[in-house]
Amino acid sequence: MAVKGVVHDALPVRDIAQSGAAPTLRKADLHASVRDPVLETMTFLNEVTYRYPDAISFAPGRPYDGFFDIEQIFGHLRRYLDHEAGQGRTPEQLRTLMYQYGPVAGQIREIIADSLREDERIDVPAESIVVTVGAQEAMLLVLRALVTGPEDAFLVSSPCFMGITGAARLLDIPVTPVAESEDGFSRAALEAAIAKERSRGRRPRAFYVIPDHSNPSGATMSLRARAELLDCAARHDILVVEDSPYRLVSPGPPLPTLKVLDKDRRVVHLGSFAKTVFPGARLGFVVADQPVVDDAGRTTLLADELAKIKSMVTVNTPALSQAVVAGTLLAANGRLSELNARAAVHYDAAMRLTLRHLDQCLPAARRAALGVRWNRPAGGFFLGVRVPFRADNAALARSAEDFGVIWTPMHYFHPDGGGLDELRLSISYVTPADIAEGVARLARFIEAQSEPS
The missing domain is CATH 3.90.1150.10 (Aspartate Aminotransferase, domain 1)
Structure with a gap:
């Protein structure tokens, strides 16, 4: 049975190019x-x-x-809706919550903030969190906000997760590799990279690292290396972008996150529920509690600026994904470490x-x-x-x-x-x-x- 509007006999590529039906694009004319x-x-x-x-x-x-069971999804969704109803939301408000565009920065920020306090001892206000479409979007937002042009440098631990280097490539941001040591971090390598960039007239903005069981090498920073990194970041006035998706699915008590050790709000913390809940939810978040001051002296949080960028990338993170992940967090009383x-x-x-x-x-x-x-x-x-x-x-x-x-x-x-x-x-x-x-x-x-x- 033929379906109206569907072409069943596809033309060979060479015939399409000559048919006049569509322009032939040269790959060299697309973004590099x-x-x-x-x-x-x-x-x-x-x-x-x-x-x-x-x-x-x-x-x-x-x-x-x-570890996955289809029925759990429905249970987690129901738990979240019951939680919101318990907070006073009417059936009409719940319908809007699930069916309509939601807040750009996310609708489960309070629940994530509670979980971070329970599991990681990261104590930040919910307003400093942006809920993202996976940690990958969080990387894109951070890169776009921090790197303003060719005079800025973004440093990455090398070998490095290709998600951050791929996002940087999409934004035409070159990355500066900093060789990883067996301890996960080398102060000498980072300082040499910073000095090299400054000698070229560039401003080092941030250093991306996975401190726990990194992808791809599996290396973990010692407590001493974490302290050295934060000290180095303070002395050279750069931010640290911490990405740590494997902490809560690894054995034994983890070392404290860089964000917990951070006393100066130099760490932008990326989070992902891909490994701890399930990757199909495509849910992540970024903790960006750094103050941002405009020319008039008004202060916002970096999270507010990231949300502006997000509004033009994905508009908002899907409510269904947020609801299922929130239900999972509520079921575990915020303790994903116990759940995993x-x-x-x-x-x-x-x-x-x-x-x-x-x-x-x-x-x-x-x-x-x-x-x-x-x-x-x-x-x-x-x-x-x-x-x-x-x-x-x-x-x-x-x-x-x-x-x-x-x-x-x-x-x-x-x-x-x-x-x-x-x-x-x-x-x-x-x-x-x-x-x-x-x-x-x-x-x-x-x-x-x-x-x-």
Whole structure:
């Protein structure tokens, strides 16, 4: 049965270009970001995964599906609506709350603020929070607000989560990499980067970092390193953009956030519910309690300025997503750490199992002979493996096709082009059986790839 308005016989691309039905756009005339390898990374990894469906994949950094139950969504939504009704909202107001455009800065800021106090000891007013469409939007808003032009510099810990570098690319903001140390932070590297930017006549504005179980390396900053970072930021008058999505799904009591240690409101704290609730909600937030003074002497919060930008990006964050996440927070009395206790045990076991199989498949003497080594993260989803060959897309394709195992090239995460001899493993989405078999396949691939040609 034909549907009116639907064309069933598609023209070949060359015929479309000649038909006059639509202009042919040159890719060179589009924004340069569409040609940037960073923006093509996820497409490539997805294609590799789907092209080799029988391969075991250590690529996706997504939560384990086994913790999700469809019926929970409805329960959390109902709990939030009951909570709002208990606050005095009428049925008509509840209808408007769920069906209409909501406040730009978010409608569950009080609930998030309560949760931050309960779980993280971050005590900030609700007005300093902007609820965003995932932490990714929060990054975009912060970048757009802080970097005013080519005279400003934005620094990132390297290797770095590609979400922040991708957002910067969309905004034509070059990032300055600061090499990560085994301790997660190097004062010398940050100060050298700041000095270099100032010698070029640029103003360092902020430094982006994941202090806990970072993506991609898995490194965690020590308490001493956190104190050094905040001291360095104060002395050089820069902000710190803290992104920490893996804290509450990792074992043991976490170290205090940079935001808790921050006494001068230098830390802009990014939050995400992707790992602690579920990624499909696409809900994040930013704590931006820094004062902003205009030319007339009026003071607002940075959060107010971020909300202005958000109003022209996504208008507001979907009410349904906010309601479900708020219901989850209410059910846990704000303690996502307790809600995620079972998940933390699961991910910890997966990390330990991966490390144990790596040790078994590539014992110390053998990996020393090959020049292979890896780190041992205490939590999070990721670890890094250094190898004696170029771990690029071609090597990944061979690994998937000939050995049935997929990983992520680490060079995707290096803004300065490094990391060509490293790969990232994600342990969050693989079963124990797949970990055992996948690590064995990986070891065989590393052995074969390391042989002299």
